[in-house]
Amino acid sequence: KRLILIGPPGSGKGTQSPIIKDEYCLCHLATGDMLRAAVAAKTPLGIKAKEAMDAGQLVSDDLVVGIIDEAIKKPSCQKGFILDGFPRTVVQAEKLDEMLEKKGVKVDKVLNFAIDDAILEERITGRWIHPSSGRTYHTKFAPPRVPGVDDVTGEPLIQRKDDTSAVLKSRLEAFHKQTEPVIDYYSKKGIVANLAAKKPPKEVTAEVEKVLSS
Ligand code: AP5
Ligand code: ZN
Ligand code: ZN
Secondary structure (H helix, E strand, O other): OEEEEEOOOOOOHHHHHHHHHHHHOOEEEEHHHHHHHHHHOOOHHHHHHHHHHHOOOOOOHHHHHHHHHHHOOOHHHOOOEEEEOOOOOHHHHHHHHHHHHHHOOOOOEEEEEEOOHHHHHHHHHOEEEEOOOOEEEEOOOEOOOOOOEOOOOOOEOEOOOOOOHHHHHHHHHHHHHHHHHHHHHHHOOOOEEEEEOOOOHHHHHHHHHHHHHO
16 A cells, blocks of 8 residues: 555654554655654755754755655565655645656555644653654653663663754644645545544554555
């Protein structure tokens, strides 16, 4: 399957992705994760992306379209993929359509993680991440067995630089202004499935499974 996950910051895209990935053997392409890795490695891409990311604004369409164009060619992505955090503008959606048209394939479903903004601050400020695996925890909703430590590797967890209340405001603004039109774009194609993303993680997973099996 070829899936797109759309939703505001903290709506659960990164939490559900690994589960969907394992069940359907898809490759998981998260532009945010790829950009953060580039920033950490101080690559030319990372240097260009850092300022916008720290401010909670979107990185330029050209940069992210370039990353996806490269990544989607990988052999492991030929049977299917999960796009987490891409496309985030209508221009990106149009570019993706062009890429897929050339391969003669289409997006099967767009999972819309629908949720009220009010819930997101608590989720974002309580998030802890294991950087190398992408495993995500929450001090209240999904605590690690030992505070600040990854359950699987025992390595330290970190918080994202943009996970503050102030930067969240800009990220939400970008979402409403630039990314919600992408949901309309796919609604017109009749492939959007709305999820009640405020439910507990397991219930959201069950909704995802229902959508994907229908
Ligand atoms: P990105 O990394 O994509 O961040 P985001 O969209 O802000 O999304 P998040 O990762 O914050 O949220 P999530 O939905 O994955 O939440 P999670 O599952 O972790 O992008 C970062 C930046 O990169 C952007 O601001 C931009 O600058 C740039 N960028 C990326 N893509 C771009 C693009 N295409 N174009 C331009 N710029 C781009 O959950 C959050 C927390 O809540 C966790 O602690 C989790 O444990 C908890 N939680 C999850 N689900 C539940 C639940 N059901 N109940 C209770 N708690 C839950
Ligand atoms: Zn994420
Ligand atoms: Zn809105």
